[in-house]
Amino acid sequence: MPTSPPGDFLRLEQISKRYGGVRALEGVDFACQRGSIHAVLGENGAGKSTLIKIISGVVRPDTGALTLEGVARDFRSPSAATAAGIVCIFQELSLMPDLSVSDNISISAPPRRLGLIDARAQRRRAEALLAEIGCEDVNPLARVRDLPLSRRQMVEIAKSIGHKPRLLILDEATSALTSADVEKVYKLLARLKAEGVSILYISHRMHEVEALADRASVFRNGRHIETFDMGARTTPQIVQLMIGRDIATQYPPKPPARPREPALRVADLNWETSLADISLSVGAGEIVGLGGLDGQGQKMLLLALFGVLKSVSGQIEVNGRPVRMRSPADAKSPDIRIALVPEDRKTEGLMLAMSIADNLTIASLGDFASGPFIDRAKERSAIEGGIERLRVKIGAAQDAVSTLSGGNQQKVVIAKWLMTNPRVILLNDPTRGIDVGTKQELYRLMRELADQGAAILFYSTDYDELIGCCDRVAIMYDGRIVRELSGADITETNIVASSLNIAQGAHV
Amino acid sequence: MSDLALRARQNVAFLTAVGLFLVVYLIYHMSHPKGFSSAVLVQNADEVFTLAMVAVAQTVPVLAAGLDLSVGALMTMVGCCASYLLTGTTASMALEIAGYSLPLGSLPAGVPGLVIGMVICLAIGALGGLINGLVVVYGRIQPIIATLATGAIYIGIALFLRPQPGGKIDEDLNWALTNSLGDFASTVHIFSDGAAPWFAPFAGIPTPFVLLALILLIVWVPFRRTVTGRTVYAIGSAEGAAYMSGLNVNRARIAAFTLGGFFAGCGGLFLAIQTSSGNADIPQAGAYTLNSIASVVIGGTSLLGGAGGALGSVFGAMMLRVISFFFRIFDIAPLLQPLFEGVILLAAVSVGSLRVLRVKNTLELFR
Numbered sequence: 010m011p012t013s014p015p016g017d018f019l020r021l022e023q024i025s026k027r028y029g030g031v032r033a034l035e036g037v038d039f040a041c042q043r044g045s046i047h048a049v050l051g052e053n054g055a056g057k058s059t060l061i062k063i064i065s066g067v068v069r070p071d072t073g074a075l076t077l078e079g080v081a082r083d084f085r086s087p088s089a090a091t092a093a094g095i096v097c098i099f100q101e102l103s104l105m106p107d108l109s110v111s112d113n114i115s116i117s118a119p120p121r122r123l124g125l126i127d128a129r130a131q132r133r134r135a136e137a138l139l140a141e142i143g144c145e146d147v148n149p150l151a152r153v154r155d156l157p158l159s160r161r162q163m164v165e166i167a168k169s170i171g172h173k174p175r176l177l178i179l180d181e182a183t184s185a186l187t188s189a190d191v192e193k194v195y196k197l198l199a200r201l202k203a204e205g206v207s208i209l210y211i212s213h214r215m216h217e218v219e220a221l222a223d224r225a226s227v228f229r230n231g232r233h234i235e236t237f238d239m240g241a242r243t244t245p246q247i248v249q250l251m252i253g254r255d256i257a258t259q260y261p262p263k264p265p266a267r268p269r270e271p272a273l274r275v276a277d278l279n280w281e282t283s284l285a286d287i288s289l290s291v292g293a294g295e296i297v298g299l300g301g302l303d304g305q306g307q308k309m310l311l312l313a314l315f316g317v318l319k320s321v322s323g324q325i326e327v328n329g330r331p332v333r334m335r336s337p338a339d340a341k342s343p344d345i346r347i348a349l350v351p352e353d354r355k356t357e358g359l360m361l362a363m364s365i366a367d368n369l370t371i372a373s374l375g376d377f378a379s380g381p382f383i384d385r386a387k388e389r390s391a392i393e394g395g396i397e398r399l400r401v402k403i404g405a406a407q408d409a410v411s412t413l414s415g416g417n418q419q420k421v422v423i424a425k426w427l428m429t430n431p432r433v434i435l436l437n438d439p440t441r442g443i444d445v446g447t448k449q450e451l452y453r454l455m456r457e458l459a460d461q462g463a464a465i466l467f468y469s470t471d472y473d474e475l476i477g478c479c480d481r482v483a484i485m486y487d488g489r490i491v492r493e494l495s496g497a498d499i500t501e502t503n504i505v506a507s508s509l510n511i512a513q514g515a516h517v
Numbered sequence: 518m519s520d521l522a523l524r525a526r527q528n529v530a531f532l533t534a535v536g537l538f539l540v541v542y543l544i545y546h547m548s549h550p551k552g553f554s555s556a557v558l559v560q561n562a563d564e565v566f567t568l569a570m571v572a573v574a575q576t577v578p579v580l581a582a583g584l585d586l587s588v589g590a591l592m593t594m595v596g597c598c599a600s601y602l603l604t605g606t607t608a609s610m611a612l613e614i615a616g617y618s619l620p621l622g623s624l625p626a627g628v629p630g631l632v633i634g635m636v637i638c639l640a641i642g643a644l645g646g647l648i649n650g651l652v653v654v655y656g657r658i659q660p661i662i663a664t665l666a667t668g669a670i671y672i673g674i675a676l677f678l679r680p681q682p683g684g685k686i687d688e689d690l691n692w693a694l695t696n697s698l699g700d701f702a703s704t705v706h707i708f709s710d711g712a713a714p715w716f717a718p719f720a721g722i723p724t725p726f727v728l729l730a731l732i733l734l735i736v737w738v739p740f741r742r743t744v745t746g747r748t749v750y751a752i753g754s755a756e757g758a759a760y761m762s763g764l765n766v767n768r769a770r771i772a773a774f775t776l777g778g779f780f781a782g783c784g785g786l787f788l789a790i791q792t793s794s795g796n797a798d799i800p801q802a803g804a805y806t807l808n809s810i811a812s813v814v815i816g817g818t819s820l821l822g823g824a825g826g827a828l829g830s831v832f833g834a835m836m837l838r839v840i841s842f843f844f845r846i847f848d849i850a851p852l853l854q855p856l857f858e859g860v861i862l863l864a865a866v867s868v869g870s871l872r873v874l875r876v877k878n879t880l881e882l883f884r
Contacts, residue, residue: 067761088763103761107754107823108747116751117763125742150523168762281877312880319877336879357880 018043018207019064019095019176024073026059033059034070035231041176041224046198046208048218048239051228051251052416052444057211060228061178064209065097066090088117094175098165098182104153111135111149114168138167143193158185158352159303166194170201177201178209181442183217187303195221214471215244227251248445259449260477261456266496269295271326272464273347273433275314278323283309285488287323291433291464296455298479298499299468301508306488307468308352311435314466315349316340327433341372341429348372348426349435350419358422359410366392366406368421373428395424400450416447423454434458436467440474452478472504486510530817531829533868538836545839548846555697555721562723563695563791565838567592569729570784571805572812572830573737574646574777579813581773582753582822583653583660587668588781589806591645593797594675595638595785600684600795602634628705631690639782645671646778650771660774668806675797682796686789695791698722725787729831732783737827740776749773753822812837815865836865 021039025032034056041047051057062068063075066084075082077093084090087097104113111132112119120130135149144163153161162185169177179198183191198208198221212218218225219239226236227250234250242250269292278287283306291297299307313321316334325332327345334340340347351357359368369392370377377388392406399420403413410421419439426434436455440448455478459465469475475482481495484507492507494500525532546552571588578585602624624630645667652663693704699720702711711720740746748769751759760766784805789795809830810820816833818825840861844854876882 086763087761091763099761103758105751105754105758105762105823107819108750112747112750116747116759119744119747121744125739126744126747128742148520148523150520152527309878312878317878317880319879 017041018078020076021060021064022074022076024060024063024070024075026063026068026070032231034063037073037228037231037233039226039233039236041207041209043207044202044205045223046202046210046221048210048212048222048225049228050211050218050225050247052446055228055251055444056231057228058180059231061097061180061209061211064090064176065095065178091117091172094173095178096169096172096174096176097178097180098169099180104161104165104168106154107152109150109152110139110147110156110164113153113164114138114149114171116168117172134171135167138171139164141170142167142197144190157304159187159190162186163190163193166197170197174201174206176207176209178211180211183212183214185303185441189302191217215247219244251445259452261453263456263480264294264460266480269293270329272328273314273466274324274326274329276324276326278310278313278321278325280309280313280318280321283488284313284321287488287490289483289490291466293432293462293464294459295480296459296465296467296478298475298482299466299485300472300475300482300504301485301491303470305485305508307485308437309488310485311349311437311466311468314340314433314435315347341431346429346432347435348429348431348433350422350426350437350439352437354415354419354422359418361411362409364407365396365401365403365410365413365421368410369395369406369425370428372425376428391428395428398427399424399454414444416443419443419451420447423451427458431463433464433466436465436469438468438470440469440471448474472501475499475504476501484508528817531826531832534816534829534832534836537865537868538832538839541836541839545842545846548843550846555723558721558726559695559697559723561838561842562725562729564842565835566725566729567784567788567791568805568808568812568838569831569834570732570780570787571809572816572834573733573827574780574784575806575809575813576816576818576825576827576830577749577773577777577780578649578660579810579818579820580753580822580825581749581770582756583770583773584810584820585649585664585774585777586661586806587645587649587664587671588777588784588809589802589804590668590671590675591642591778591781592785592788592805593802594645594671594678595642595782596789597675597678597684597795597797598641599634599638599786599789600679600686602637603631603687603690603790604685605631605687605690631687635786638786639779642782642785643775643779646775646781647771649778650774653774654767654770668802672797672799672802675795675802676799679795679797682794682798684789684795686793688793691790691793694724694728694787696724698724698727700724728787732780733827733831736776736779741826745769745772750823753819754824808834808837811862811866815862837862840865 017040019041021037024034024037026034037060039060049057049060059068063070066087066089069083069085082093084093105116114135115131119126120134121127132149139145139147139149142163144167147156147160147164153164156164162182166182183194186194202208210218210222222239224236224238225247227234227247229251271290272293274290276288278284287310299310301307309318312318314325316336316339327347332345334345337349339345355361360371370388374383377384377391396403396406401417401420401424403417410418413421423439440451455465455467467479476499479499481493482499482504483490484492484494484504486508491510494503494507546557549557551557571592574588575585606626624633649664649667652658652667653660656663689704693701697720699711701724702708702716708716745768748759748764748766749772751764752766752769756766812833813830814820814833815836816825816829816831818829840858841854849857873882
């Protein structure tokens, strides 16, 4: 292995970790330097999460040594690692939803007076930290529960820099952010880097890695494959290192545009202040993208179409028949057959503690019932079919779904809804936090389903996906659809311009 | 939105409980022949104190997402202890069980002895809570089942101490603590035996009410502002996140149960002083436990933990008690009491969930 340059802050030597029979990390050597942004790349299940957990004291390695500035360390808890200056922003948020923003930011070491928490000093501290990352709009008194996901992530970041990190780990920390916030985070990282902080950056978004990182390490199947300076490898080379095989084309080919029967038609949809005069149609066999900045009503539109929102006004037609949905149960009923792959797969998509098999059939149990009882034989064959169709990588169908990697969990969510044989499939950012290989499988699957006649409405925060997958893209701004792009007009420039709602004139 | 409006919106459940209580209590006083008098206030405060204390005891573990089924039992056990320790005499105490006599030594006479006795009672309560916490944390047992077991043990000890209701409480102590501040002052000979002119406006305030406020002010309010107190809320809100933030989750959970035990001890101590005896009454212990949970819910604390507070539970307890006060002024057949109480309790709890009707995004209901 390479000898350690003097700037090394953290070194791992021959680290191995097993969970039961599964090898998570095997003989990993890894080092990261002061004042540098180091990307850690790899598919889900490559061992990145375990690596981070070991560095931040959440799990302890079976073998191997961890040295910090040349001193051997053995962290027994996250707080021990934090005390040593290692701060991790986890993919799963570490915020307490019922506590206020300022409580959360100072949770582990609040400012105190006479032994009691000084609420006023705590609030000032929260204000200062939020200002540091450009989030003055967040009220420190607000409860985290009441904030949208993107704001919560910024609070998480404010909380982490409050620890004065010497090694900051970002695990998919930007995946929930709006593009404006991503810019703020970039600036913050550049400043921390200049101050000599080491930064470990885990992201599935290659353009972020290219823009930010100085060095990168690729992991595959629990092994460290290669570490290189950014620029020494091209993006296709990096992707190939990650998946260990060539990828031909990222997106399946789109069929030529043709007029289609609308499977889903929406007219003048309004809801509270989030949706305004939405009119949209999705043809059978068509993939329509929802684009725009985060939080412009896209998620609410999908929820409205799935019967989750009350007092929605306007018309919704499925296969030419007007429908009224009061609940998701109505939406999936045989007359309507709408499916939604929700925003948060861990709480809304899956019952994590239940088995893969139970999760797969939970939305279509009626099909397997004879009388009041579930026909186990019928159910079992459907489960096998579902697992096979999506190539879900599992040990046994009776394992808890929580044992799967993020990508495979998402496949289970999708397979669950395919069992209801939906006419209309609503997808809420389904590739968030998923590795490159699985993403491509999902793109292929979406096209396959469309070709079989499903109408797909696909919200994504990743413009590349919208461009690569969609026949048409509707851009939302402030609860309205401001522009529909189709065919060759679906370009990054057009999407970005319409998202900011500034370029109506440029098109004409 | 202003900070005040934001805080009001965050505490809407608590404010609803307070508002509802005030309305109902006002109606009660207006319908009562001796309404708005010190005598009625004192009587009400005496009847509310124990339940309010037990409800506060329940609140702390509930905030950390753990139900405590032993609060009623712990209260009873402490009450039985008090009936031995607060006799006010120097006679040496002895446990009389099945003909055997177990000498326990003696306490000094008068006020010092009573103070020491009360401190011992409260310490026994806290110890019971501490045991609950240790069993839950280090036994890794669900709180609801762990406290079901320890609660049975505490009732067992209470029965052992007082197979039959009995014992004795110093009469002056009883008089001083269960009446108005004026009676308190004249019993302990302060403020010119309560006759000082400046004291007159306060003389009518019920002593139990002042005790309740003092206990909350001295124990609960500071606790909420400690790191341990904050951690209790954090555990109920998201235990995983609390642990990952480097908080001492185990210590906070043990502290929550211990503090709960202390408050239950306060309740038991007062009940013994008020009734001048110790009584290992099993149905009563059960009723207090269940009513404490009802008070917590009415007071706006989430049974899932993380949100709410002790003051809400006090109002919840007062609300529950006012319901039964009404039976005295309106002539309702005693046999119908449980039925009416149940219906009114259901209605009171439902008021808190009215806001569900305003939720337009039904997914919010499950978050």
